[in-house]
Amino acid sequence: MSQSIYSPLTLPNGIALPNRLAKAAMEENMAITGHLPGDEMFNLYEQWANGGTGLLITGNVMIDHRAMTGPGGIALELNTPIGPFKKWASAAQKNGGHIWMQINHPGRQVYAALGGKVLSPSDVALDMGKHSKLFGQPTPMSEQEIQDVIERFAITAQKAVEAGFNGVQIHAAHGYLLSQFLSPLCNLRTDNWGGSLNNRARLLVEVVKAVQASVPKETTIAVKLNSADFQRGGFDSEDALQVIKILGDLNIDLVEVSGGSYESPAMQGSTSDGRTLAREAYFLNFAKDMAKQATMPIMTTGGITRLAIAQQVIDEGVQMVGLGRALAFSPSLPNLWKTDPTTQATLPNITWKNKAMASVATMAITKRQLQRMGKGKQPKGNSWAIFSLVADQIRLKKLIKQYRNRYASEQA
Template identity: 60%
Template sequence: MSASVFDAFTLPSGHTLKNRLVKAAMEENMAAPGQLPGDDLFNLYDQWAAGETGLLITGNVMVDRLAMTGPGGVALERDTPLAPFKEWVAVAHGKGASIWMQINHPGRQVFRRMGGRNLAPSAVGLDLGKHSSLFDVPKAMSEEEIEDVIQRFADTAVQAQNAGFDGVEIHAAHGYLLAQFLSPLSNKRSDRWGDSLENRARLLREVVIRIRAAVRPGFAVAVKLNSADFQRGGFELSDAREVLASLEGLGVDLVELSGGSYESPAMQGRTADGRTLAREAYFLEFAQALTDASTIPLMVTGGVRRLSVAQEVLNSGVALVGMATALAQTPDLPRQWSTDAEASGEILQVRWKDKTLSGLANMAMVRRQLRRMGDGLPPARRLSAILSVVLDQYRLAKLTRSYRKALGLDQ
């Protein structure tokens, strides 16, 4: 008999989650000055913790303050003060939730207007058609820069542990730096970091090894991995199987399966290669094909909004159910499910013909809901996609100016 979504789950490292439901990462862009967590994030995570989600995974926390996915993001480096991060942890623990920090480096997915470090395995720019100019062509990384990134991931993990987080999730999906090394479309190297899949996966493995060696045994270390890039010639399911198997024995507690990138936003239910995803639990079919590839527990995220679908995920052999956008609209959905099995979350979504603009609109609406919760308000029942984009772009432009000024990037 398979587990219920409300059953506890003990990770290989020994930490026990109170249920099988996880608030997966969403990029909030709600940091306080100094790229630190503040009251807005504390209010937001208080709502999720009160909603009875067992594990909260933060939005992107960047390992380099000069390499950000967007303004208003949080960064945690070796010398960053920990007091606000400890308060972030206290919010989750105060209501019985576990909390992991998602740690990330954007690689080439740094908006041109942001400035800072734009690094990648190879000097291959993003292909977003007429929107490609939003990003610069990145610099191919040197050996020294690769080593610096590995150590930054380890430093951030240790800082997260020192702040009281229960674990970290290494982001190796959605087209960010570690995923760029994994994909043959963005990694054109011919050295030990490129060419074969074994070499392309080397950076991810080295990051895992360095982190696991630096943190205590009971501290959880997870990986977020694409089941596929959903781009022709890109990272495929067979690659994911091989990478998953290569993580065996490295002390990984969980692999979260997702998919897509800025070029192919499969994590929003849309692909660039024409493949059709399920209406809910987008990547469950892919996870089912990977359950025998490794003994590492798996988690599936993407489109889950009903209890019956969450239970279907567990029935398939997957250990944990990740939810993101549904919790931006209904932050207490797990608590509702405990008394009403028919309760359903809602996922606000636009499907304009221009996939890049659709992706921006979907993220803008999610961030607008998160900001409402950060202000202590409930999510809005309906939002205008166009107004959300306008408000979001205005806010991000203002935050970008502040970011560049604070780091001296305009001098």
């Protein structure tokens, strides 16, 4: 008999999560000076902790402040003070829930306006059509740069655990650096880090090993992986199954299955290679296949807003349900479902022809809800897409200016 979404899940390391619902990573862009979490972040995570979700995965935290997915992001490095991170972890754990820090390096997915060096396995720039110029031209990473990245992942993980986070999630999805190495479209290397799938997965493997060596044995270590990049000739579901096997041999505690990248935003339900995803629980079919073969629990995230679908995920053999936007618009959804199983989070439905702009607007409107919660307010589901997009662009411009001023000397 299958489990309820409210039953605990014991991970391979013996640690039990309170239930099978996780808040998926959503970058908050709410850092205070020094790329640190502040009061607004603590408020936000406390609100989620009160809402009944058993596991909160943070928005991606940068391993290097010189390479940010966006301005206003959080970075945790060797010399970062640990106090604010302790407060963040304890706000999230208030009701006995767990918090994992998602750790990430953007690789080539950095805005040109931010400046700095754009790292990637090869010199393949992002192809965003007429928006391509918004992103920097990558330079292929040297061996030393690769080793530096591996070390940085380990340092960030070690400090997260020191601050009281229950675990870390290594971000190897959505077209960021580790996912760039996995992809045959942007990894054109002919050395040990490119070519065969084993070589393309080497950076992920080395990062996992370095993280494992830097934290106590019982620490939870998870990976977020694309089921596919949804681009012709890209990382596909066969590759993903192979990588899950490799991660099983490394005793990873959970793999979250997502998909896509900036070029093909499948994580929001639309792809650039014309493949159609399910209308709800976008990656459930992939996740089911993976769960059949995986030695660790599988979580699937994308397009889940209803209890019936969340329970279907578990009934079909996938162990955890990831919720992103649903919890931005309805932070107490897991508790609300207990009293009214028909409660549904209403996500913005932006049907603009330009998929890239629609995706940016979706992010903007969602982040607005996080900012509201940070200020102690409730989300406001009916925000206008165009208004949120413009407000977000103005806010980002200001943050980019601050970032550039602060780091101008480092980037000179």
